[in-house]
Amino acid sequence: MTLLPQKEHERADVVLMLTMDVAEETMLLMEAVAARSVKPGMGIVLVTGSIAECQVVRAVQFGLRSVIWRQDAGFDSIAKAVRSVADGCGVLPASVQGWLIDHIGAARVGVDKHRIPPPPFHYSISGMVVMILEFRIDRRSGVPAFQQIVQQTKQALRLNILVPGDRLPTAKEVSETCAVNPNTTLKAYRELEREGLVEPRPGLGTFVTRTLARPQAGMDSPLYDELLAWMARAREAGLEREDVAALVTSATEQQYDGMMTEARSVNE
Numbered sequence: 135m136t137l138l139p140q141k142e143h144e145r146a147d148v149v150l151m152l153t154m155d156v157a158e159e160t161m162l163l164m165e166a167v168a169a170r171s172v173k174p175g176m177g178i179v180l181v182t183g184s185i186a187e188c189q190v191v192r193a194v195q196f197g198l199r200s201v202i203w204r205q206d207a208g209f210d211s212i213a214k215a216v217r218s219v220a221d222g223c224g225v226l227p228a229s230v231q232g233w234l235i236d237h238i239g240a241a242r243v244g245v246d247k248h249r250i251p252p253p254p255f256h257y258s259i260s261g262m263v264v265m266i267l268e269f270r271i272d273r274r275s276g277v278p279a280f281q282q283i284v285q286q287t288k289q290a291l292r293l294n295i296l297v298p299g300d301r302l303p304t305a306k307e308v309s310e311t312c313a314v315n316p317n318t319t320l321k322a323y324r325e326l327e328r329e330g331l332v333e334p335r336p337g338l339g340t341f342v343t344r345t346l347a348r349p350q351a352g353m354d355s356p357l358y359d360e361l362l363a364w365m366a367r368a369r370e371a372g373l374e375r376e377d378v379a380a381l382v383t384s385a386t387e388q389q390y391d392g393m394m395t396e397a398r399s400v401n402e
Contacts, residue, residue, distance in 0.1 A: 138296070147198070148219050149178045150212070152295065156185040156203075156272055159311060161192060168196040177219035181207045190230055199224035205365050207360060269303070271312045279314045283322035291331065291346040301339045302332060 147168055153160050161250055164178060177199035185193070185201065193209050200215035202225070269286055290296040302323065305316035322402045323340050326332045333343045368378050 145173055147173055148174060148216050150181070150216065151178060152181045155183045155195075156180070156189050157270075161189060162195075164193055164198065171197070172400055175222060175347065177222075177224065179215045179219055181210070181212065184292075185230075201226055201230050203227065205369075208362070212237040269312055271307055278313070280318045280322040282326070283308070283319060284325050287322070287326060287331070288346060291342070291344075292348075294345065294347040296342050297345055297347075298342050300342045304339060336376060341385070 151160070151163070160182075164221045167178065168176070176197050177200070178193070179200040180198055180199045180202060183204045189203070190198070193371045199219045202211055202215055217274070222400075262268050269283055271282055273279075275282070277285075287296065287302065296302075298349065305319040308314060308319040323332060323334070327334065327340075331344050331346070332340050334340050349355065367380060368381070373381075
């Protein structure tokens with residue numbers, strides 16, 4: 135994946151957006167992409183954990199053509215959605231289709247270019263597809279903002295969303311979208327540089343130098359498919375997101391922390 139200047143997303147045929155949940159910042163970003171696009175029929179593929187009904191109707195007017203739930207996201211499903219949008223079609227979950235049918239005839243929302251903020255996000259482009267990745271800072275988590283940036287960058291590296299050669303957003307861009315001090319972002323990038331994952335290039339930005347992705351840990355791996363299937367069963371059983379997170383955390387601690395304890399006992 136080759137990273138081009140941010141303005142290059144203006145000529146993309148397909149924009150791939152990845153976010154935990156759709157917030158107002160995400161909607162503004164879609165609006166900005168739509169306003170700046172010079173490609174007739176530009177379409178957006180959205181990978182997200184949730185999106186509200188009213189947001190779907192509004193997003194379609196900005197070019198949203200496909201929605202993929204995070205638990206269903208994999209290489210094949212994303213590639214299928216991108217190809218479909220490139221061909222002028224779309225892939226929408228049944229619930230989203232129902233929302234749109236219910237809102238047929240809704241008034242079109244105008245795009246006011248004068249109130250759209252500059253794009254403070256990570257843009258990378260491969261062929262006709264642009265990917266947008268945004269940092270999300272949770273101020274209620276108790277985790278320092280710089281550490282959240284480090285963690286989210288590492289997660290993107292593990293999932294092969296970021297690859298060597300990609301440019302990270304500048305400290306100014308992160309400051310504009312996340313309301314954090316630029317020094318916070320620089321501190322996070324220094325930590326990533328110390329770990330050998332990124333490198334600063336004077337006058338150009340900070341670039342990814344090493345991936346954390348493993349073949350068996352990618353979104354196109356059998357393990358990922360098994361995890362999606364398990365989560366689907368958990369959802370069908372009525373478990374909430376917090377229930378699933380608690381189970382995963384407990385299983386992780388049992389498998390990994392337990393193995394470390396056993397290893398220490400053997401060494402002793």
